[in-house]
Structures are given as structure tokens and as C-alpha cells.
Amino acid sequence: MNKEKNFQGYLHDKGLKSTRQRDDIASYFLQQDKHFTVEELYNEIKKSDPQIGYATVYRTLKLLVDAELAVECQFSDGLTRFEPVHKGKHHDHLICLKCGKIIEFENDKIEQLQLEVAREQNFELTNHKCVLYGYCSRCKE
């Protein structure tokens, strides 16, 4: 698959080594479409590799972020989550404060206006996080 090739390339370019653990973690993670807690991913990986170390999962996620194959998300529940980057497509999030539901959205107008704001401030924009909090259709009743 393409993204796994990207990861192999990334490792090679950085002089890092391809290992069974890294490859398993990356392979599993990149195929999913979830917002993983480190613990969630650790528990998944442990099913096929009971020996996997917690630290290795942390380290591999860090590499994936550096390789731009994952992004870190901080919603306001205190937990850090990671999600795979699919097709380089950016999106932002709506978070339900009751059930924790995560909805993704893309809005080009907002993205454009953000660029404009940055330009006005003479800022060189690298990335952004836009998170909307509230209650989902089911929870607002």
C-alpha cells in the first residue's frame, strides 16, 4: 500500500530502521480511520504481538506524525489522540461533549479565511486546529 511505502521511505531517508514492531504498528494504524488513544492502539497491537512495548507505540506514533502520516489531536478530554492522514486531506472536528462523538468536516471557506487572517498578521502559517464543541443531534434532545 502507498502509505506504508511512504513510511518505509521516511525511515530510510532518516537513516532509521524498519523493524517488525514499527511496521506492524504503522500498518495497522494507517489502515484504520479512527482517532486512536495511545492505549487503544497499544491494546490493538498487543493482540497480534503480545510482547509489544508501550514505549514503542509512543515512539512509532511520533515517527508517523513526523512523516506526516498521522496528526495529533487534542480534544478537551485530556487525552491525546492520533489519526492517520488519508490522502493528504485536511479536515477539522466537531466534538460532542456528552457522548464523545467525533464528526469530521471540511470547509474551504474557513480555510481561506484562516489564510487571510495569517496574511494580515504577517504570519507564515504551517497548520491549524479548529475544534467545535457542543452536543450532537442525539445528545442535544
Place this chain on the structure above:
Amino acid sequence: MNKEKNFQGYLHDKGLKSTRQRDDIASYFLQQDKHFTVEELYNEIKKSDPQIGYATVYRTLKLLVDAELAVECQFSDGLTRFEPVHKGKHHDHLICLKCGKIIEFENDKIEQLQLEVAREQNFELTNHKCVLYGYCSRCKE
């Protein structure tokens, strides 16, 4: 001052007590226009009240957030910051990844589009955080 009255009213309405420590912390904090780390605020308060406890600063900030007189900010440096809410005016932030500079901005169009996004998803919006990361005019060179 108005906001301090608000805090007194909040305490009273919640059946909480007004104390020298709370009042000093709130009074100092609400007069400033900064994004305080708990430690930063603690150190400031300690100047006039060397006996102040760290936990009391945490607790008071939590109260101020609940009273909607402060908001919590998470920029990506791992530290939680608090800023006083002035005149109920909402704003978002630009963060310089090099020098840590924090620039505030208001953009009604973005706010409107966010409401629209929420409406499309049948979400009842309560608040949002929009943070733009990059390099400020001085740091981008």
C-alpha cells in the same frame, strides 16, 4: 469593578464563600490581559501572599472558568494556560512555533461559517477553539 462583582455573585449563587485568597487571585487575574500558566499566576500571587497554596490557584482558576470569567487555552506546548474574558468578547489565536508569541484575532466570517457547519451536522454548538500555528513576522525571516 464589574467582573469582580460577577465573581462575587457567582460564588454566592453557588453557595460558595468569598475568601481573601480567592478574591486576591480573581482580582489580580481579571485585571490582566495575559495567557497565564498556573505557575505564572501562582508566582505573581505569591508576591503579595507568600502563603498562597498552589492548589488554591488551580481551584480558583477552575471557578473562574466555570463562572465564564476565564477560558482555558491549550496551545501545542504542553502547558495549559488561562486568560481572562474581557467584555465577553470572543477571539481566537495565532501561535508562533518559534518564539511562542500569541496573537489574538477576531473574524466574524469564520464564526458564522462555524455556526453553519454545526447546523449542517445538527450540532448544538457551545464553544470552539481555533488555533493557527506558524511563524510570526519576526521569526519567519
Place this chain on the structure above:
DNA sequence: AACGAAATTGATATTCATTATCAATATGAG
């Protein structure tokens, strides 16, 4: 295929921010 320098792993210790605990003290309604 074997070697060996360098990177990686996983168990564990450590750090650091935040929360919980609790005895002593302060507050404020009646």
C-alpha cells in the same frame, strides 16, 4: 553469508502537570 556499528526494543524509572486527601482554619447565615 557473516560481521559489527548503530539503531531499536521493552522493562522500568523518572518527570511533571494536575487531582485527591485531610487536618486545621475561616466564612457567613441565622
Place this chain on the structure above:
DNA sequence: CTCATATTGATAATGAATATCAATTTCGTT
């Protein structure tokens, strides 16, 4: 003023994330 209740501040506990390090693995080079 009294007293039930809330608060304080010192400290312990928690929990996520990082650092450490000996043992193991990888991979470019022989």
C-alpha cells in the same frame, strides 16, 4: 456569637509522557 459547612495549604497520589539502559535486531559492508 455560634456552628455547620466550606476552604485552605501541605502533601500524597495519579496518570500521561519521556528518559534510561542492557539486551537484541537491523542492514550496509565485507
